Amino acid sequence: MPPQTQGFEASRRSLWRDLSPSTVTAGLVAVLVGYGSSAVIIFQAAEAAGASQAQIGSWLWALGIGMGMTSLGLSLRYRMPVLTAWSTPGAALLATSLPGVPMEEAIGAFLFSAALITLCGVTGLFGALVKRIPPALAAAMLAGVLLRFGIDLFATFETQWPLPLAMLLAYALGRRFVPRYAIVLVLLTGVVISAAQGQLQLDGIALTPTLPVFTAPSLALSTLIGVGIPLFVVTMATQNLPGITVLRAAGYPAPSSPLIGWTGATTLVLAPFGGFALNLAAISAAVCLGREAHEDPARRYTAGVAAGAGYLVLGIFGATVTALFAAFPAELVMALAGLALLGTIGNGLAGAMADPEQRDAALVTCLFTASGVTLLGIGAAFWGLLAGMAMLGLHAWRR
Template sequence: MNIRLSDMSLSAFVAGFVAVLVGFTSSVAIVFSAAQALGAGPAEISSWMWALGLGMGLCSVLPSLWLRQPVMIAWSTPGAAVLATAAASGGFHLPEAVGAFLVSAALVTLFGVTGWFERLMGRIPMPIASALLAGVLARFGLDAFVALKSAFALVLLMLATYLVGRRLWPRYAVPGVLAAGTLFAALQGKLHLGAVSLALTVPVFTMPVFTLPALVSLALPLFIVTMASQNLPGVAAIRAAGYDMPVSKLITLSGLATLLLAPFGAFALNLSAITAAICMGREAHEDKGRRYMAAVACGLVYCVIGLFGAAVTGVLTAFPRELVVAIAGLALLGTIGNGLAAALKDDAHREAALITFLVTLSGLSLWGIGSAFWGVVAGALALFVQQWRPRIAA
């Protein structure tokens, strides 16, 4: 593995940090809720951060360096929501949940090793995949401007910095936005760093217990939402950015890493879509061949989170919510625009792609499965109705 430190740049490092900031702060509360609902105490919750941080970090850093492409692995946010809901209603405890994590991870690994998931994704037309990605990310773009209601001055300053930055120094627009927002929040006294404490995280092993109710109520829903709501848009992000990655091997890697780390709290690792879009966009680097360093930077920060969970959690959660949603929306504007352009440029797929985009953006959830899956289903059905022609015998 030939590591070229010269490929690292300020824009790539900041893109990686922003990806962590957005991915972590937007969903860590859901992960904490899931752990607490399953009966985890402070030691077990810290162990979850250790397992998830190292799992996401190493599974992002190593393949990114090996492939020289931005491979982004994240935890399953909808999976955490499923766990929190099922635990509250079903009365499951942590050992049963760990058994469910292992079963779900085994299924993910199976779909990776056999190539079933990659073959399924290969049948989805590129305009539908691009519309799916745009729909997943557009919510963050909307939230950036909704944040004007509660933090008008902060968000307006960040937006002005972004526009000026895109005009004068395009590569450093997002770092400039982050710096301006952080400085403004600090001057207003809105950075809350009092909860930061430096200490190494100690992993806690939980012996798994396998039960049929946990298999039905935890393992299968966790597997379905991870594949449909996380890995599916993750592959769409890879394709939309123009990268050719061994998807089946990456799915297998995420499954194996979850199998290894599940007893310590890694409930589900999967391909990322939102944070991947940040690291795969032009804001990370103009040179597509050097954007992998953004994923490396993101992965290294995740590893630090794993090792010093309490301290890094305190730092990342110190940022105001409006700053986080604003930096996410502004960093993703280019990717959202590119996704919409690719989705709508072909007349033959335009209506189906638009339906995919709108259903995905709607946030529709049925039977615990999120809108990303239903967006693809709706788009595929629309495409079938519009383009199917019966075969006429000669």
């Protein structure tokens, strides 16, 4: 088990000792997974709001700076790998709901949603809810969220089999001989093979800092209800809930209320620059929670620190670095994510199925979550957990 929460000073004193190549690599892989999987949705959401190129760059700046500050600061403060992310479902929601909405009103909706999230964190309402979630269902939801990444790893064989096969072989050899650096070996193997095949498209990429653009908010009741409230619900139900359960399923005593409060407060500050929603990460955080990051769980927090530093760099050079990530072939990103998450998927499945009394409910939660369906604008993770809780309730009522 990781150590109990300790102060910032203790974290700072031991940081350089606890850093290792494997935790740094895990943090950078988490950044790659986070950006590589959904950066394009941010462009779609910003364009839906009528953002200029400068404003789109500002959105990337605000999100990168926000994720960097919170990931780095919270990982140091609580000595656990706390990663934050932008709300990908929230971005998808904005891409469909912002057309025709003035940018000033969109910023007002971002602020309104952030205020509601902050209120949930400060009052402890979110923490009270999380304490009622059985560990088996939390593990099942984690496995369900990550399952498609494991499947996508093998789906890449259909389009580009030499690359994922070489990466899979590197992973197997790494786990056998150098388990701490297995993902380092996988990443290097993928980059070398992609370069040898001429698949790294690095031409025309220039290193240029991104300048933030401030937009004064405007509060319109229709936009607050039609955009702000759905953004709040989607972020809490499909992002923060899986994010806190991922940490707890990995054995970390994550204090939900402060973590939620800090993400909401940071969003409040950065919303006028385009930071529409920051939340606890689940998928990218899982990369830093397994033994691949480090054999010692107490040292994995440095993966969160490394991810935070990576996000800060991405924020400063927002559009440039996003183009760099886009230069990697999709198969490399998918295979890297799947291999980095194999251990966490296995642990989630093991925890979900360990108790025969809860196995049916956990299986329903896992499969419902893995389905990826969206009902009433809310993602599958929330509904999968709700279905599993309902099954447990019915089982207890029968008894």
